[in-house]
Amino acid sequence: MSDATEPARRQRVTGPRRTAGRSRNMSIRSEIDARTPLGEVYMQSLVRTQLRLAVGVALLVLCTLGTLPLLFWAFPAITRVQVLGVPLPWLVLGLAAYPFLVAVGHFYVGRAERNERAFTDLVGPE
Amino acid sequence: MIPVAGVVAVLLVAAATLAIGAFGLRVARTTSDFYVASRAVGSVANASAISGEYLSAASFLGVAGLVLARGADSLWYPVGWTAGYLILLLFVAAPLRRSGAYTLPDFAHLRVESLPTRRTASALVVLIGFFYLIPQFQGAGLTLTALTGAPSWVGAAVVAVVVLLNVVAGGMRSITLVQAFQYWLKLVALLVPVCFFLLVWQGQGSPGAGRLDVTDWVEPLTGPHALYLTYSLILATFLGTMGLPHVVVRFYTNRDGRAARRTTVAVLGLLSCFYLLPPLYGVLGRVYAFDLVRTGRTDSVVLELPSRVIGGPLGDFFTAVLGAGAFAAFLSTSSGLMVSVAGVVSQDLLSHRLDGVTAFRVAGTLAAVVTLGLTLAASGLAVAHAVELAFAVAASTFCPLLLLGIWWRGLTAPGAMAGLIAGGATSVAAVGATMFGVSAPGFLGAALSQPAALTVPLSFAVMLVGSRLTRAQLPRHLSQTMVRLHAPEQLHLDRGSYHPERATVRRGNRPSTAV
Numbered sequence: 035m036s037d038a039t040e041p042a043r044r045q046r047v048t049g050p051r052r053t054a055g056r057s058r059n060m061s062i063r064s065e066i067d068a069r070t071p072l073g074e075v076y077m078q079s080l081v082r083t084q085l086r087l088a089v090g091v092a093l094l095v096l097c098t099l100g101t102l103p104l105l106f107w108a109f110p111a112i113t114r115v116q117v118l119g120v121p122l123p124w125l126v127l128g129l130a131a132y133p134f135l136v137a138v139g140h141f142y143v144g145r146a147e148r149n150e151r152a153f154t155d156l157v158g159p160e
Numbered sequence: 161m162i163p164v165a166g167v168v169a170v171l172l173v174a175a176a177t178l179a180i181g182a183f184g185l186r187v188a189r190t191t192s193d194f195y196v197a198s199r200a201v202g203s204v205a206n207a208s209a210i211s212g213e214y215l216s217a218a219s220f221l222g223v224a225g226l227v228l229a230r231g232a233d234s235l236w237y238p239v240g241w242t243a244g245y246l247i248l249l250l251f252v253a254a255p256l257r258r259s260g261a262y263t264l265p266d267f268a269h270l271r272v273e274s275l276p277t278r279r280t281a282s283a284l285v286v287l288i289g290f291f292y293l294i295p296q297f298q299g300a301g302l303t304l305t306a307l308t309g310a311p312s313w314v315g316a317a318v319v320a321v322v323v324l325l326n327v328v329a330g331g332m333r334s335i336t337l338v339q340a341f342q343y344w345l346k347l348v349a350l351l352v353p354v355c356f357f358l359l360v361w362q363g364q365g366s367p368g369a370g371r372l373d374v375t376d377w378v379e380p381l382t383g384p385h386a387l388y389l390t391y392s393l394i395l396a397t398f399l400g401t402m403g404l405p406h407v408v409v410r411f412y413t414n415r416d417g418r419a420a421r422r423t424t425v426a427v428l429g430l431l432s433c434f435y436l437l438p439p440l441y442g443v444l445g446r447v448y449a450f451d452l453v454r455t456g457r458t459d460s461v462v463l464e465l466p467s468r469v470i471g472g473p474l475g476d477f478f479t480a481v482l483g484a485g486a487f488a489a490f491l492s493t494s495s496g497l498m499v500s501v502a503g504v505v506s507q508d509l510l511s512h513r514l515d516g517v518t519a520f521r522v523a524g525t526l527a528a529v530v531t532l533g534l535t536l537a538a539s540g541l542a543v544a545h546a547v548e549l550a551f552a553v554a555a556s557t558f559c560p561l562l563l564l565g566i567w568w569r570g571l572t573a574p575g576a577m578a579g580l581i582a583g584g585a586t587s588v589a590a591v592g593a594t595m596f597g598v599s600a601p602g603f604l605g606a607a608l609s610q611p612a613a614l615t616v617p618l619s620f621a622v623m624l625v626g627s628r629l630t631r632a633q634l635p636r637h638l639s640q641t642m643v644r645l646h647a648p649e650q651l652h653l654d655r656g657s658y659h660p661e662r663a664t665v666r667r668g669n670r671p672s673t674a675v
Contacts, residue, residue: 045501066647067653067654069639076571077643080646082645087236087248092250092251095247095392103380103381103394104392106380107524113232113379120378121378123379127235127239128235131239132432132435135428136428139424139425140425143249143422146421147421154648155574157651
């Protein structure tokens with residue numbers, strides 16, 4: 035058993051890179067078009083991301099605007115509070131609700147477009 | 161009151177509407193021009209048009225009347241009608257535009273690939289269209305009576321004729337321009353008078369403040385079943401907007417899904433500006449026109465205020481301005497609804513016998529005549545409440561179809577159909593009972609007058625369970641449909657071959673024969 039023979043037996047053997055070539059032929063776009071399991075996973079990830087965003091924003095509206103009747107019903111004292119001479123429910127429903135809705139909508143559009151850009155980058159532009 | 165100013169105002173609005181419509185006529189040439197203006201509409205014009213179409217008699221006259229009569233709880237109407245667009249933006253706007261559907265039946269057909277489901281959706285569009293059109297025609301009668309003393313059928317007939325001329329002549333293209341114009345007309349018509357009224361009220365040392373400090377008016381949730389009624393109203397308005405036939409068809413005029421989202425945010429802004437104003441008329445009405453509550457004529461408070469607050473020639477002028485704005489509201493909403501109803505009727509009932517454009521014109525004429533007849537037959541109902549019933553039906557049928565169809569792969573044709581029928585039958589029964597004056601004691605009465613909180617969950621449940629039971633019958637092209645609904649347009653993907661113009665059997669699309 036001599037040390038001299040060891041390096042020769044460890045000689046590295048290389049071959050043509052078949053796997054890399056194959057993945058270049060089958061782009062994510064064609065995976066989606068061919069409805070392969072991988073393509074479906076990509077599509078579902080987009081749908082889930084967008085749905086999670088939409089549900090999250092809807093929950094935000096539900097927990098703020100949507101709980102107002104319950105709040106007014108449970109704590110009638112709130113409805114008698116006056117701000118600048120205007121009763122609180124009138125100020126909230128007649129004025130504050132609108133800029134809130136516009137702001138929420140604006141926030142959503144920014145996020146939704148960002149999700150779509152990420153998907154486009156992932157799947158590959160033209 | 162001098163009728164001349166009012167008559168002139170109404171004539172001016174009608175003439176302007178027809179003139180802009182005639183201008184649009186030159187470019188309306190093909191079937192798709194008639195439906196959706198071929199998508200060549202700019203985004204500001206489009207947002208104005210959507211808002212102009214959406215702000216109906218209920219918004220212009222009805223909200224002020226309800227605030228005058230019922231106080232704080234009525235503030236949920238305008239909030240709900242605005243929030244409805246937010247929900248539409250979150251879940252529906254971009255996918256619906258990407259679907260390429262002109263109408264709700266188109267969407268149903270694309271998603272579940274079943275002709276019977278498509279026909280069910282068509283029938284519901286026509287029903288909702290009529291429920292929404294009747295209060296518009298009623299409001300027109302009421303306005304013309306207040307302006308000129310003419311009997312109420314005259315106003316309804318005027319709206320029917322103007323809308324018919326416009327729809328039959330130019331279709332959607334002319335409607336888009338007309339409606340963009342009418343949003344701004346409506347905003348200015350409410351904004352300028354109310355500024356004067358508030359100044360006058362301040363100048364007089366804010367009289368009548370005592371009438372504003374009545375507990376059951378100024379505080380919310382004071383009546384029986386108030387909590388149920390409020391949440392039912394919230395559900396109907398938040399979820400019903402996406403299911404209105406004239407709202408959906410508008411999304412096709414956006415260039416792509418991204419533009420559809422941006423337009424919707426602009427719409428949210430425009431609606432928010434507008435809805436700050438009607439409640440002020442209700443509050444001022446409490447001060448200056450309290451007798452309307454006793455006589456049950458609260459819907460005319462917007463038109464009565466000028467003569468009560470200012471009077472004289474300036475008062476007459478403002479009455480005319482508000483009358484013009486109100487007429488703009490009836491004309492724009494009625495036009496949009498008429499286009500949608502006529503589009504669905506011509507596509508699904510007449511396309512076998514007539515070519516596209518002729519079928520559209522015949523259907524428009526039919527729709528106008530039928531609505532006029534129904535308006536004269538229906539009993540008087542508060543305008544805003546009648547519109548809300550249409551929202552309840554839309555929320556109980558098309559809202560589940562759109563939400564589940566877009567976001568849940570499991571929706572099947574039998575499930576969708578069962579849900580549409582269950583939600584449609586229960587909500588239409590309740591709405592019909594309310595419209596024809598049936599009332600029940602206790603909670604049943606509350607449920608009949610605002611059915612959404614019960615019928616919306618029912619429709620969702622039936623659609624979910626029905627689809628689960630028939631899960632073997634998933635549509636054949638489901639994967640391509642999901643790609644079509646959700647993938648950004650710039651990605652070149654296989655989105656299926658669906659095209660609305662070729663969707664129904666033998667529908668003619670012959671551009672050379674049109675116009």
